[in-house]
Amino acid sequence: MSIQQLYEEAQQLSSAKLRDDIVQQLYERSHHLCSEGINYTKSKRDTRTEKLDAIFTSPIFGFPIMLTMLGVLFYLTIAGANIPSSMLAEFFGSLENYLTAFFGFLNTPEWVHGVLVLGLYRGTTWVISVMLPPMAIFFPTFALLENYGYLPRVAFNMDRLFKRVGAHGKQSLTMAMGFGCNAAAVISTRIIESPRERMLAILTNNFVPCNGRWGTLIVLASLFMAANFTGGLKSLVTTGVIVGIVMFGIIVTFFVSWVLSKTALKGIPTHYTLELPPYRKPKIFDTVVRSSLTKSWSVLMRAVKVAAPAAILTWVFANIYIGDTSILMYAVEFLDPFGKLLGLDGYIMMAFILGLPANEIVLPILLMGYLSTGSLTEVDSLVDLKQIFLDHGWTWLTALNMMLFSLLHYPCGTTLLNIYKETKSKKWTFLAFLIPTVIAILVPLIITQTVRFFGWM
Amino acid sequence: MGNSYRIALAGNPNTGKSTLFNALTGLRQHTGNWAGKTVSLAQGNVQYKDKTFNLIDLPGTYSLFSNSSDEEVARNYIVFEKPDVTVVVLDATSLERNFNLALQVLEMTKNVIICINLIDVAEKQGITINERILTNRLGVPVIKISARNKKGFPMLLDTIDRIVTGAIECEPVQMTYSDDIEKQIKKIEPKVYELVGNQLSTRWVSLRLLDGDEKLLNEINQRFGQRRQHNEYSTVI
Numbered sequence: 001m002s003i004q005q006l007y008e009e010a011q012q013l014s015s016a017k018l019r020d021d022i023v024q025q026l027y028e029r030s031h032h033l034c035s036e037g038i039n040y041t042k043s044k045r046d047t048r049t050e051k052l053d054a055i056f057t058s059p060i061f062g063f064p065i066m067l068t069m070l071g072v073l074f075y076l077t078i079a080g081a082n083i084p085s086s087m088l089a090e091f092f093g094s095l096e097n098y099l100t101a102f103f104g105f106l107n108t109p110e111w112v113h114g115v116l117v118l119g120l121y122r123g124t125t126w127v128i129s130v131m132l133p134p135m136a137i138f139f140p141t142f143a144l145l146e147n148y149g150y151l152p153r154v155a156f157n158m159d160r161l162f163k164r165v166g167a168h169g170k171q172s173l174t175m176a177m178g179f180g181c182n183a184a185a186v187i188s189t190r191i192i193e194s195p196r197e198r199m200l201a202i203l204t205n206n207f208v209p210c211n212g213r214w215g216t217l218i219v220l221a222s223l224f225m226a227a228n229f230t231g232g233l234k235s236l237v238t239t240g241v242i243v244g245i246v247m248f249g250i251i252v253t254f255f256v257s258w259v260l261s262k263t264a265l266k267g268i269p270t271h272y273t274l275e276l277p278p279y280r281k282p283k284i285f286d287t288v289v290r291s292s293l294t295k296s297w298s299v300l301m302r303a304v305k306v307a308a309p310a311a312i313l314t315w316v317f318a319n320i321y322i323g324d325t326s327i328l329m330y331a332v333e334f335l336d337p338f339g340k341l342l343g344l345d346g347y348i349m350m351a352f353i354l355g356l357p358a359n360e361i362v363l364p365i366l367l368m369g370y371l372s373t374g375s376l377t378e379v380d381s382l383v384d385l386k387q388i389f390l391d392h393g394w395t396w397l398t399a400l401n402m403m404l405f406s407l408l409h410y411p412c413g414t415t416l417l418n419i420y421k422e423t424k425s426k427k428w429t430f431l432a433f434l435i436p437t438v439i440a441i442l443v444p445l446i447i448t449q450t451v452r453f454f455g456w457m
Numbered sequence: 458m459g460n461s462y463r464i465a466l467a468g469n470p471n472t473g474k475s476t477l478f479n480a481l482t483g484l485r486q487h488t489g490n491w492a493g494k495t496v497s498l499a500q501g502n503v504q505y506k507d508k509t510f511n512l513i514d515l516p517g518t519y520s521l522f523s524n525s526s527d528e529e530v531a532r533n534y535i536v537f538e539k540p541d542v543t544v545v546v547l548d549a550t551s552l553e554r555n556f557n558l559a560l561q562v563l564e565m566t567k568n569v570i571i572c573i574n575l576i577d578v579a580e581k582q583g584i585t586i587n588e589r590i591l592t593n594r595l596g597v598p599v600i601k602i603s604a605r606n607k608k609g610f611p612m613l614l615d616t617i618d619r620i621v622t623g624a625i626e627c628e629p630v631q632m633t634y635s636d637d638i639e640k641q642i643k644k645i646e647p648k649v650y651e652l653v654g655n656q657l658s659t660r661w662v663s664l665r666l667l668d669g670d671e672k673l674l675n676e677i678n679q680r681f682g683q684r685r686q687h688n689e690y691s692t693v694i
Contacts (some may be wrong), residue, residue, distance in 0.1 A: 003681070006648050007674050010666035013641045019522070019668055023557075023632050028554035038552060041583035193525030270524050275471075303597040 016268060047279040048125065056150065062157045067243070069150070073141055074242050078234060079216055079235040081133035088132065093126035114319065122313020124304050126364045130215040135296040138211070139180065149283030155274055158211055163269050165254045166261025168197035170272065171204075175253065178208035183414040184420055185210075194270045199428065200257050202419055206411040206436050207249040207256070212359030216406050217242055219363065223386045224255060224399035249407050256435060258323040264431075306413075307356035314354060314365050328369060343401040343448030344390070352405065357413045397451055401444035408440035461509040462621045463538075467531055467562055468546035469555050470517035473574045475499075475545060477604035478514045481614075484632050498534070505614045509622070513540065519554075521561045523672045532673075536657060537680060542620050544570045544613075549579035549586060549601070563595065563629040563663045568620050571599040572613060579608055596630040631660065641667050653681060 055061055099121060103113040145151060151173060159169030170192050177185035185205045192198040209217055225284040226237035261267065272434065318328040323331075328350070335353075336346030347369040355362035370388050389398075410433045411419070466472040482501025499514040515534055516527035523529040535543055545562050547555035552573070559571050572587060591599040598616045602609030619625045635637065645663040653662060657677075665673045 003674060003677055005672075006645070006652065009648075010641075010645050010663070011669055013644060014669070018638065021635060021638060022664070022668065023520075024558050025638075026560050026632065029560060030553050033591065033594055034553045036594065037587045039585040039587070041585075086583050099538075132478055240583060270522075272519070272524065374509040378679055432674075 007214055007322050014057055022148070025035065034221055035436055047275040052279050053153065053276065056153045057156050057193045062153075066154060066157060069145065070246065071239055071243050072400050073138070073145075074246075075235060075239040076141060077214075078222075078238055078242065079140045079232070080137045081218075084136075085129050088129035089346045092121075092129060092233070096121060096125075104167055111319075115315055119312045119455075120308055123307050123314070123361065124449060125194065126307075127296055128304065129301065130360075130363075132221075132296065132300055133219070134214055135211055135300065138214075139296050142176075142179070143284050143287045143290075144284065147280070147287050149279045150279050153276060156276060159274070160255070161254065165203075165258035166265075166267065167200045167254075168192045168194065168269055168272070169274065171197070171201040171257075174201050175208045175250075178205045182206055182210045182411055183418045184206070186415055186418040189422070193272065196261075196267045197269060199423065202422065203260065203432050204253045204256050204433060206415065206432070207253045207408065209246065209249060209407055210412075213362075213406050213414065215360065216363045217403055218244060219385070220399045220403050221245075223389070224394070227386075227396075245407055248404075251438060252408065256439070275290075281333060282289030307361045307364075310361050311364070314368055318368065327446040332369060341448070342405070342444040343397050343451075344405065344444065345398075347392070348398075348402055350407075352409060355412075356410070358411050359406070386417055397448065401448060404443050404447070405440050408436055408443060409436045410440070460507055461511055462541040463511045463513060464617060465534060465538075465540035465543045466546060467515045467521075467535065467558070468517055469519055469545055469548060469558055472546050472548040472594070473604045474512060474517055474546040474557065477572070477574060478512055480604050480607055481610065482512055483501070495686070498530070502545055503614070505618055505690075507555055508618065510617060518558070520558060521565070522668070523670060529672055532565070533676060535562065536661075537676065539566070542568045542617050543568060544572050546572050546617070547625045548575050549573045549575045549584060550582060552586070559595075560632055563597065564632060564664070565658055567599045567629060568627050569629060570613070570620070571595060571597060573599065573601045574604050576601040577603040577608070594630060596628040598625065598627070635663075638664075638667070653677065656681070 044218075058066060096117065099117050102115065103117060154176065155169050156174035157174045162169050162171055163242035173191065174185050174189045177188045182205050185208070185218075186202055189198050189201040189205070192201055221241040222234060224240040225241040226234045229237050314328070318326050318332075320327050322330070331350050334346070335349040339345045339347075339349040349367055350369060351362045351366035354365050367385075367388065370392055416429060416433060419432045420426070423429060466474050466478055478499065478501065481503050486579060498516075501512050501514075503510040503512060513534065515531040518525070518528045518531050521528055521535075523532050534540070543562055543566055545559045547559060559569075562569055568639040571591065573588070576586070579586065588599040588601055599622075600609060600613050600616060602613055616625065620627065633644075642660060642663045645666060646659050649659045649662045649666070653659065662673075662677070
């Protein structure tokens with residue numbers, strides 16, 4: 001008898017839950033050994049961690065606390081970023097006047113000023129004003145939670161859910177990473193040992209909105225979803241909508257993981273040990289400085305690097321005319337029927353396509369298309385911004401669909417590149433593009449057609 | 458070098474395994490490559506009495522189910538390279554979790570020392586460990602050390618010495634599983650014996666086969682399949 005035959009015989013004897021039984025019985029014996037050979041006289045520090053764990057990982061309070069933390073984190077980011085964002089925008093706006101004057105003084109040709117100031121300068125400063133303040137708040141706050149030791153508890157709480165859909169509990173940690181940047185999160189899936197579960201984590205990471213999509217989500221939520229509220233309440237409603245969108249992304253993650261683990265990535269989740277370190281008071285100053293300076297800065301630089309050439313390209317496309325229509329407009333008209341089907345329009349579709357290199361530039365490109373002035377436009381206040389959207393036939397449904405499309409659509413270029421580097425497979429990289437794209441088309445399509453069918457719009 | 462012995466260090470991550478390794482070997486270290494795999498393990502020598510202990514620092518892992526490549530490397534070294542003694546380093550402050558790995562090692566090999574590290578930290582936290590009871594329950598020596606303060610080293614080295622000379626006989630107390638699992642093991646074990654003989658723990662191999670460990674299957678195929686074929690050929694000739 002060969003070992004292969006023996007293996008098959010053994011497989012027929014055993015059951016799927018054998019590993020769980022083995023691990024459970026190992027731990028039972030460990031526990032028994034400890035109670036016999038070890039004497040604990042509890043110190044204060046131990047009981048504190050245990051008491052906190054009893055609350056944070058409790059079956060009743062665990063999830064509400066997690067949701068509240070998430071909500072508070074987003075609220076701080078949204079409410080706190082408002083004022084610095086508009087201040088930055090104003091600052092860059094006034095600087096632009098000087099730049100224009102300077103170019104006039106040098107007597108440069110019109111197109112030089114167009115490419116450099118109206119294209120490059122406006123594009124990159126838009127990205128900086130929209131992205132920098134939320135990042136400077138989000139990253140340090142998140143890092144504080146991480147250093148305090150809360151994140152492993154999140155993984156602990158989520159483990160049961162992930163296991164049920166056939167995925168790995170540590171996926172919640174890589175998802176948390178995705179709030180910052182999906183490209184970085186794809187690399188962080190290395191913490192998952194099993195190749196199957198790692199692939200699940202890679203393929204679904206995109207459903208967590210990254211920093212580049214925050215700008216889009218926050219602006220649209222506050223313009224259209226919280227339109228009838230003012231002041232603090234407005235931020236609160238915006239937060240509510242964002243939390244809802246994030247929750248929807250998580251539900252889609254579970255759903256896709258479940259479908260994949262029943263089809264292309266069949267298997268049972270592996271057993272793993274998750275270390276729950278004691279809660280520590282983080283070094284607040286160190287954490288804040290390190291994460292704001294290094295993390296925010298590096299993400300921002302990446303965004304600027306991508307936004308700069310994209311802004312130039314968009315300006316060129318919008319200003320080169322074939323006949324009396326710009327190249328940009330040809331593309332828009334071509335995409336329009338499809339966009340309308342999803343409750344979007346040709347401009348939005350084009351913005352997402354041109355935004356492949358980085359999600360940060362989707363909204364600026366969209367605005368530029370709408371104004372057709374051939375450059376990213378400085379909008380002085382959010383009221384102006386909303387008027388532009390309304391003039392192009394936007395309703396709450398358009399905003400909702402665009403938010404959902406942004407949440408669900410294909411990963412950005414950098415993320416796709418990282419997926420290829422990590423999986424070394426063109427097939428899986430393509431699937432990582434295809435799965436979200438199909439879902440991003442289906443969800444708005446269903447919503448739009450339903451709303452239209454019932455005549456709600 | 459008839460007096461040289463290989464001593465493998467296993468343990469969970471963050472248990473001070475590498476601290477112990479560095480403290481014992483000092484600068485007498487180098488990295489070696491292991492057969493078939495391009496994984497390098499740190500090695501270093503310790504002189505004790507008239508013997509040389511060649512210490513091998515295995516990757517830190519939480520278990521040895523070969524979920525990850527680290528676990529596979531550590532597992533394969535213990536099972537197939539057969540070190541003379543395997544020292545399992547445990548964190549005294551979280552023994553309940555750490556014993557899990559120790560129990561798995563005890564299933565795989567005979568000459569094991571359970572080395573409880575960070576004993577100074579544990580004492581500060583009010584944890585007292587009765588190593589005699591643990592030795593009695595596990596059937597192998599249990600030693601308390603503090604690698605950081607270099608406490609307990611003479612005892613550890615002396616125990617290694619006495620195991621390799623045969624002065625101490627290790628009799629690891631085997632895990633008993635639920636009746637279902639035990640019955641399944643009984644069915645498989647005699648057949649496993651026919652294949653691997655005394656080369657490996659038949660009980661452990663049976664358990665791994667029941668668990669569906671394909672990586673181990675391939676490993677055994679590579680290491681034993683060829684040898685068997687070779688034997689068959691020679692009998693034919």
